[in-house]
Amino acid sequence: xxxxxxxxxxxxxxxxxxxxxxxxxxxxxxxxxxxxxxxxxxxxxxxxxxxxxxxxxxxxxxxxxxxxxxxxxxxxxxxxxxxxxxxxxxxxxxxxxxxxxxxxxxxxxxxxxxxxxxxxxxxxxxxxxxxxxxxxxxxxxxxxxxxxxxxxxxxxxxxxxxxxxxxxxxxxxxxxxxxxxxxxxxxxxxxxxxxxxxxxxxxxxxxxxxxxxxxxxxxxxxxxxxxxxxxxxxxxxxxxxxxxxxxxxxxxxxxxxxxxxxxxxxxxxxxxxxxxxxxxxxxxxxxxxxxxxxxxxxxxxxxxxxxxxxxxxxxxxxxxxxxxxxxxxxxxxxxxxxxxxxxxxxxxxxx
Amino acid sequence: xxxxxxxxxxxxxxxxxxxxxxxxxxxxxxxxxxxxxxxxxxxxxxxxxxxxxxxxxxxxxxxxxxxxxxxxxxxxxxxxxxxxxxxxxxxxxxxxxxxxxxxxxxxxxxxxxxxxxxxxxxxxxxxxxxxxxxxxxxxxxxxxxxxxxxxxxxxxxxxxxxxxxxxxxxxxxxxxxxxxxxxxxxxxxxxxxxxxxxxxxxxxxxxxxxxxxxxxxxxxxxxxxxxxxxxxxxxxxxxxxxxxxxxxxxxxxxxxxxxxxxxxxxxxxxxxxxxxxxxxxxxxxxxxxxxxxxxxxxxxxxxxxxxxxxxxxxxxxxxxxxxxxxxxxxxxxxxxxxxxxxxxxxxxxxx
Numbered sequence: 002x003x004x005x006x007x008x009x010x011x012x013x014x015x016x017x018x019x020x021x022x023x024x025x026x027x028x029x030x031x032x033x034x035x036x037x038x039x040x041x042x043x044x045x046x047x048x049x050x051x052x053x054x055x056x057x058x059x060x061x062x063x064x065x066x067x068x069x070x071x072x073x074x075x076x077x078x079x080x081x082x083x084x085x086x087x088x089x090x091x092x093x094x095x096x097x098x099x100x101x102x103x104x105x106x107x108x109x110x111x112x113x114x115x116x117x118x119x120x121x122x123x124x125x126x127x128x129x130x131x132x133x134x135x136x137x138x139x140x141x142x143x144x145x146x147x148x149x150x151x152x153x154x155x156x157x158x159x160x161x162x163x164x165x166x167x168x169x170x171x172x173x174x175x176x177x178x179x180x181x182x183x184x185x186x187x188x189x190x191x192x193x194x195x196x197x198x199x200x201x202x203x204x205x206x207x208x209x210x211x212x213x214x215x216x217x218x219x220x221x222x223x224x225x226x227x228x229x230x231x232x233x234x235x236x237x238x239x240x241x242x243x244x245x246x247x248x249x250x251x252x253x254x255x256x257x258x259x260x261x262x263x264x265x266x267x268x269x270x271x272x273x274x275x276x277x278x279x280x281x282x283x284x285x286x287x288x289x290x291x292x293x294x295x296x297x298x299x300x301x302x303x304x305x306x307x308x309x310x311x312x313x314x315x316x317x318x319x320x321x322x323x324x325x326x327x328x329x330x331x332x333x334x335x336x337x338x339x340x341x342x343x344x345x346x347x348x349x350x351x352x
Numbered sequence: 353x354x355x356x357x358x359x360x361x362x363x364x365x366x367x368x369x370x371x372x373x374x375x376x377x378x379x380x381x382x383x384x385x386x387x388x389x390x391x392x393x394x395x396x397x398x399x400x401x402x403x404x405x406x407x408x409x410x411x412x413x414x415x416x417x418x419x420x421x422x423x424x425x426x427x428x429x430x431x432x433x434x435x436x437x438x439x440x441x442x443x444x445x446x447x448x449x450x451x452x453x454x455x456x457x458x459x460x461x462x463x464x465x466x467x468x469x470x471x472x473x474x475x476x477x478x479x480x481x482x483x484x485x486x487x488x489x490x491x492x493x494x495x496x497x498x499x500x501x502x503x504x505x506x507x508x509x510x511x512x513x514x515x516x517x518x519x520x521x522x523x524x525x526x527x528x529x530x531x532x533x534x535x536x537x538x539x540x541x542x543x544x545x546x547x548x549x550x551x552x553x554x555x556x557x558x559x560x561x562x563x564x565x566x567x568x569x570x571x572x573x574x575x576x577x578x579x580x581x582x583x584x585x586x587x588x589x590x591x592x593x594x595x596x597x598x599x600x601x602x603x604x605x606x607x608x609x610x611x612x613x614x615x616x617x618x619x620x621x622x623x624x625x626x627x628x629x630x631x632x633x634x635x636x637x638x639x640x641x642x643x644x645x646x647x648x649x650x651x652x653x654x655x656x657x658x659x660x661x662x663x664x665x666x667x668x669x670x671x672x673x674x675x676x677x678x679x680x681x682x683x684x685x686x687x688x689x690x691x692x693x694x695x696x697x698x699x700x701x702x703x
Contacts, residue, residue, distance in 0.1 A: 266630035277624030279617035
């Protein structure tokens with residue numbers, strides 16, 4: 002399953018779009034629940050199955066949704082579930098608890114709808130680069146389409162109702178995946194995170210809530226979903242992201258002014274290690290790629306494109322690696338094969 | 353001064369000779385003093401100058417010595433002195449104290465004679481690889497030649513007399529420069545050093561007495577010079593070196609049996625860093641080259657030859673680097689330029 006997908010990077014990691022040297026991708030997620038049914042967290046098996054049936058019938062009737070690929074969670078092997086998490090098409094939470102869950106994956110993997118995760122429906126759209134509006138438009142298109150067939154739980158005062166009150170109102174979470182090596186190196190990142198947090202946004206690691214910061218990749222998303230309009234959220238995330246980009250640019254400039262040799266050395270060593278090593282953990286690849294990505298965006302490494310950097314990032318993850326080589330492997334074997342994959346991808350590159 | 357020499361590796365680091373994948377070079381040093389004159393350590397200025405005059409006249413009369421290049425210490429700039437130390441043509445001790453010293457450098461830099469170091473004469477010969485007899489023959493040839501013109505201080509019971517009694521008798525020190533990364537990685541090196549020491553030999557770092565072990569390079573030399581014949585010393589150093597080579601081979605085999613991926617990874621990362629980094633200290637180059645040298649001798653890195661590895665080792669040293677680029681540089685600048693030199697030397701190499 003997903004063999005085709007595993008050979009190609011996801012469109013949302015194409016390296017295209019606005020500000021794509023710093024912003025990898027923009028995600029919009031809309032939480033929706035079907036009126037009159039208990040939410041998945043408290044629903045019994047019958048209710049959960051009924052929700053799946055409802056959604057099945059939407060897909061059967063909607064031309065737009067019918068174009069997607071649709072899977073029952075129970076039909077997805079463990080490795081494939083991990084694969085979809087790595088691809089940001091399902092959440093880690095989708096793998097927990099009752100398995101009466103399904104997922105629809107839209108064209109080019111830019112759209113997915115999880116059924117019976119925390120809410121009945123989680124509609125998410127992804128774009129490469131900074132593109133909150135583009136992602137929102139895509140998510141909304143599907144939200145509107147589904148809304149033709151199902152009645153959403155909506156309160157005229159609160160807005161959309163959700164399993165967790167922190168999502169109520171718009172039910173919307175906008176987040177950008179952003180690469181901030183400059184601010185990490187200048188140690189200004191903590192100060193920036195405090196400022197962003199005070200401004201009502203949340204900063205997390207690559208894999209979302211509770212995850213470590215790997216490869217200097219941060220997810221910045223809105224905290225508030227209630228008492229604020231969708232367009233306000235889009236404006237806020239775009240505005241704050243642009244501010245962060247400016248801070249990052251200043252940090253990089255300061256580093257080049259004060260320690261250009263050290264920075265270039267770090268970048269080139271990372272490239273040298275990626276190109277030649279025989280054993281690589283996924284964490285190390287993320288950190289080395291961070292330096293190479295920095296080198297690319299500073300025109301120090303000018304022979305690689307962002308798409309290749311993103312592809313290696315994606316393929317380095319455990320499930321992707323095993324899908325790519327078509328075999329399950331223990332962690333030691335993976336570290337060996339990961340280094341082999343990275344070498345193959347970088348074979349004809351160099352200064 | 354020494355511009356030609358600085359562009360080429362020394363013959364004793366050619367990478368040729370016996371056992372040259374493990375033994376870099378073999379050195380024989382003969383200490384001799386002129387009869388009837390105080391030794392340099394206690395001699396007054398007149399006596400020291402007289403010794404230089406004596407040696408000057410030997411050079412004037414001897415066809416063999418006349419072929420060498422002859423320098424007064426006071427004519428050698430500081431940088432050039434460091435350069436000759438790095439090339440193992442003079443000792444660090446040659447730079448200390450009174451400067452009424454001279455040095456003769458023989459053809460292909462395999463031979464040097466220091467005048468007024470610790471003894472009146474220190475005749476040393478160097479060979480690439482393991483070749484105690486070859487080095488001894490060369491040193492003895494010059495010793496015999498000088499002996500035609502000067503009478504050595506000799507006692508029929510003790511043998512040759514020297515400033516420090518630990519050199520008396522043969523006045524001979526035989527030493528091999530040997531690369532033991534396997535024994536360092538398996539942590540068997542300490543045990544081996546104890547064994548060698550108990551057998552009456554001395555183990556030191558790359559730059560001789562009191563120096564750190566860098567790049568897993570060790571100098572093994574005889575302790576005893578008295579009550580033992582020259583041929584016994586040659587046999588002993590050769591025999592012990594062959595035993596060490598066997599132990600090193602066993603250690604490497606054990607590493608490959610138990611941790612081949614880890615070893616190959618270490619080797620290839622070292623190559624990748626050398627090939628791409630922008631800042632390199634001489635210590636780091638020595639340690640990285642150690643891994644690359646190991647990779648070469650295990651046929652893991654098959655596109656480099658030992659001569660190039662030795663050349664980089666030599667050129668990485670501070671004085672060599674400054675001679676090579678024809679400019680004096682502070683340590684930061686050197687680290688930058690050293691990385692540049694290493695990249696140039698490795699430019700067209702790769703898997």
